[in-house]
Structures are given as C-alpha cells and as structure tokens.
Amino acid sequence: MTSTIKLTPSRDIDTLWVVRDRVRFSGYLEGTPVVVLEVQIPAGSGTPLHRHPSPEFFRVLSGEVTFTTLQDGEEQRLIARAGDVLNVPSDVPHGYTNTGSTPAELLVVIDRSMEAFFREVGTKKPGFGPPTPEELDLVGAACARHGISFVGTASSTLNVA
Template sequence: MKIDVTNPYDGQTLWVVADRIRFLGGLVGSNLELIEVEVPPGSGTPPHSHASPEQFYVIEGELTVRHFAEGGPPEVTVASPGTSVRIGPREPHNYSNDSSHPVRMLVLIETSMVIFFRDIGTAEPQTQPDFARIGAAMQQHGIEMPTMAA
C-alpha cells in the first residue's frame, strides 16, 4: 500500500477568481478528492448547481452558504469553525464570505469538480475574471446557474 503525504506547503495551488484552492489529493479507488479553499472577505460563488455532491468543513472564519429552494427565499446558513455543510447533487447553492476575515475550509468533492477547478484556475488571483472562459468551462462540465425569481 502506498502512502501519499501532502505537507502544508505541498500540493498544487490555483486561484479561482479570488479564492485560493490547494489540491490535497484523492482516495484511491474512489472519485472523491479533498481540497482546501481560502475565501477572502467579499469573495464567493454565484448561485449554481452541478451533478456532484460536495461537503464543506469550515476551519477558520464564517462562511455564508445559501440553498435556493424552488419558489422561495434562500435558506441561509452561517457556518463557523467546526461546521460541516453537505450539499446534494443538483441543489442550487452558493457561498460567500460576508465577514472581514478570510475563511478557510476543506471541501470534499468528486473528481469532475477538481477537473473543472483546474480548467478555470490561474496561477495568480484574478482581478478581472475571464467570464467567457469560466462560462464555457461551466457549460462543458454541466454546471448550471439557476434562474432566480425576481
């Protein structure tokens, strides 16, 4: 049996817009991978859904997670350190850091999402995101932005 170790300064690191993602590796024989995500104040994702489930575990800071139920207001959870949030497949959701301090979390995701992050990630934070490139990658990977009622 092989043992892989990722030390604090190991692992590929990419930026998805302003969020720093460090790839920690996957479980042999599964399609699950672990990433560390640092979300600076004011950053986050737009509402979206995808086929794969995911699980967030907040290590530092407070992460605001929204679940967009059909026909109603979003269900809002403020996840503090030690909180785990599981999101099912195709559930419309987003997250944001609404605080003045960085959020650091571990995220368990399927390999398909790791490939998406590697496709859109850059070596440096993006002050002017390439929304056309991100949109094309979302379409290629089956990530949808739900239609929000006005």
C-alpha cells in the same frame, strides 16, 4: 503488492486560484473518485447560486461563510462558522459568500468531475479586485462544458471581492 503511506509536504500541494479563491488540491481517497480541497475565500468573495450533478461536502475551518440555497423556490441562507459542516446533494442550488472581514477557509470534498472544472478555470497567479468580464466569460464557458448551471444572474455575485 505493498501499500505505503504517502506524505505530501504542504509546499508540494498543487495550488490554483479560481477567480479569487485559493484552491489547494490536498489529495485523493485512493480507489474512489473522492478529491479533497482546501479553499480560502477572501472577505466579501464567493460563488453565485449554481447547481451541478456532483454532490459536495464542506467543513468550515475558519471564518464565517454564508451559504445560500433554494427551498420551495425561496432563497434560504445558512450561516456556517468554524467546525460547521454542510452536505450539498446532487443538483441542489447552492452558493456561498465570505461575510466576514478576514479570509475564510473550507475543507471541501468533491468528485473528479468537479476537480476537472477547477483545474480548467484555475490559474497559478492570484487575481485582485473584481473579476474582469473576460474572467467571467471563461468561467461561464467552462461551467457549460462541465454541467454547471447558474441559478439567477451569475455575474452579479461571482467572486466580487
């Protein structure tokens, strides 16, 4: 069997909006469960503190993103800028907020279980303004199905831009 290199033009990369974040499904690492995403986070937007069984890897491509975690029961904030890398192990509470005034972009490496979550909650059209109660309910129900649990109050910080 002959292997070939596959080129996917930018225009053909599958794109969804997960609440207010734009998620581009950039590709898979062949033979592994590894999925590569590009995530654009509007200014002021982000995800609440949450945990899930799969690890994640983040590289900030542009902007400034404040990542939040818990250490010894206390919230810790890590400010990440372009070029910075964060590794989030399995089941470690984490969340992020774009604290800048322009969109921030991340390269994110996840596994197929998290891809399934993003594809379930994602939509083809971007939303605007704060998320609606209906959107929050849909995301909360999908989180429960995918083993994602919030740490604290999810609706207080879920993509607030």
